[in-house]
Amino acid sequence: MRRATRALLCALALRSAAPKPPKRAKATGRNESYAVVLYGHGGYVAGALVLGHVLRRVDGTRRRTALVANVSASARAALAADGLYDVRHAAALARHAAGPGVWPGRMLDLWALPFERVLKLDLDLMLLPGAGPAQHLRRLWDAPVGGGPNASALAAVRTSHPGHGRCFNGGMLLLRPSRDTYAEIARAVEAQDVSEDCTVGHDQPVMNKVFAGRWRPLEPWTPVKATMRCAHIPDAPDAFHFFSSTAPWSHQCARCVAAGAPCSRFRGPAKERKNIEACMRPRLLDAQRRWWRELLELPYDARSRVDEFLEFDAAPACSPDSATPPDLEQKTAGEDISV
Numbered sequence: 001m002r003r004a005t006r007a008l009l010c011a012l013a014l015r016s017a018a019p020k021p022p023k024r025a026k027a028t029g030r031n032e033s034y035a036v037v038l039y040g041h042g043g044y045v046a047g048a049l050v051l052g053h054v055l056r057r058v059d060g061t062r063r064r065t066a067l068v069a070n071v072s073a074s075a076r077a078a079l080a081a082d083g084l085y086d087v088r089h090a091a092a093l094a095r096h097a098a099g100p101g102v103w104p105g106r107m108l109d110l111w112a113l114p115f116e117r118v119l120k121l122d123l124d125l126m127l128l129p130g131a132g133p134a135q136h137l138r139r140l141w142d143a144p145v146g147g148g149p150n151a152s153a154l155a156a157v158r159t160s161h162p163g164h165g166r167c168f169n170g171g172m173l174l175l176r177p178s179r180d181t182y183a184e185i186a187r188a189v190e191a192q193d194v195s196e197d198c199t200v201g202h203d204q205p206v207m208n209k210v211f212a213g214r215w216r217p218l219e220p221w222t223p224v225k226a227t228m229r230c231a232h233i234p235d236a237p238d239a240f241h242f243f244s245s246t247a248p249w250s251h252q253c254a255r256c257v258a259a260g261a262p263c264s265r266f267r268g269p270a271k272e273r274k275n276i277e278a279c280m281r282p283r284l285l286d287a288q289r290r291w292w293r294e295l296l297e298l299p300y301d302a303r304s305r306v307d308e309f310l311e312f313d314a315a316p317a318c319s320p321d322s323a324t325p326p327d328l329e330q331k332t333a334g335e336d337i338s339v
Contacts, residue, residue: 031117032116032117032141034119035067035120036085036123037090037106038071039068039071039093041071043250045075046309047249049079049084049298052085053084056084058127063086064084065113066087075309078305078306081300082302084302093105103202107120108186110177111179116177119140120175124244125171125223125241126242152215154216155216167195168198168208168217194206195208221239223237224241225240229277242288247265249311254310256288257285262281262318263288263318
């Protein structure tokens with residue numbers, strides 16, 4: 001990393017010593033993998049690195065796969081560093097990733113993976129201690145998907161958009177790879193066959209059409225996001241879903257967090273106060289702090305490259321009035337989620 005960025009990170013009072021080898025669980029014979037989908041270059045590469053590092057510590061019994069298209073050789077090397085991910089070329093996505101907009105079939109390559117089951121995760125998730133991430137992930141894997149009398153074709157998280165209660169979100173999917181399902185999704189994408197009820201998202205209209213009546217809720221799973229209202233915040237959330245507006249992978253965010261304030265790409269104090277309530281700011285700061293601490297503990301080969309993936313924001317904002325309660329500060333400094 002550049003010297004300036006190193007100094008900023010040290011100011012976060014995080015561990016800057018060489019990372020200890022991750023705790024590895026005993027390998028099992030299961031043919032299952034976590035998966036992320038990544039295209040292009042930038043902050044989401046850093047997001048994938050941190051997520052893979054956390055997953056390896058929390059669940060060392062399953063593989064981690066990065067499906068990539070149009071990413072640099074440096075990004076591939078960082079993702080593969082010290083076995084963080086098995087990096088695979090996303091052939092279908094690569095044929096469309098350079099086109100205008102977001103290709104609605106960007107998840108298609110998941111169904112071509114050589115595993116019995118795959119749990120796909122968004123790159124901007126930060127797992128939190130909650131009731132124990134290892135336990136929560138085990139319960140997610142227990143959902144019956146593909147094969148068996150009570151199994152569904154897909155398990156997913158219900159969308160949080162009002163009026164779309166029968167729809168699922170593509171951010172977390174438990175699936176069974178299949179040539180037949182791959183072909184079914186490919187035909188729907190080509191024909192632009194979309195759900196009339198589930199219209200939110202780039203690929204979700206197509207996916208909800210294909211799996212209509214054939215998916216089950218992936219529960220229990222309680223993530224939070226920065227725009228959540230105070231009354232809806234769970235007591236012990238499983239993860240913080242940053243989305244692009246509060247993603248921590250920018251140089252400016254490092255400065256904000258070092259100063260004890262969460263970062264946000266919402267422009268202007270009026271809009272920020274409208275979108276991020278005061279009760280959420282300490283939780284956002286906690287999640288962003290955890291993310292930067294995990295970044296410092298990446299394997300050396302990944303950490304030494306990560307500076308080129310961090311973004312330079314034109315005018316990001318450090319959230320005002322973000323005083324963090326002392327007990328939250330203390331927990332953040334020493335808490336571990338390796339369970």
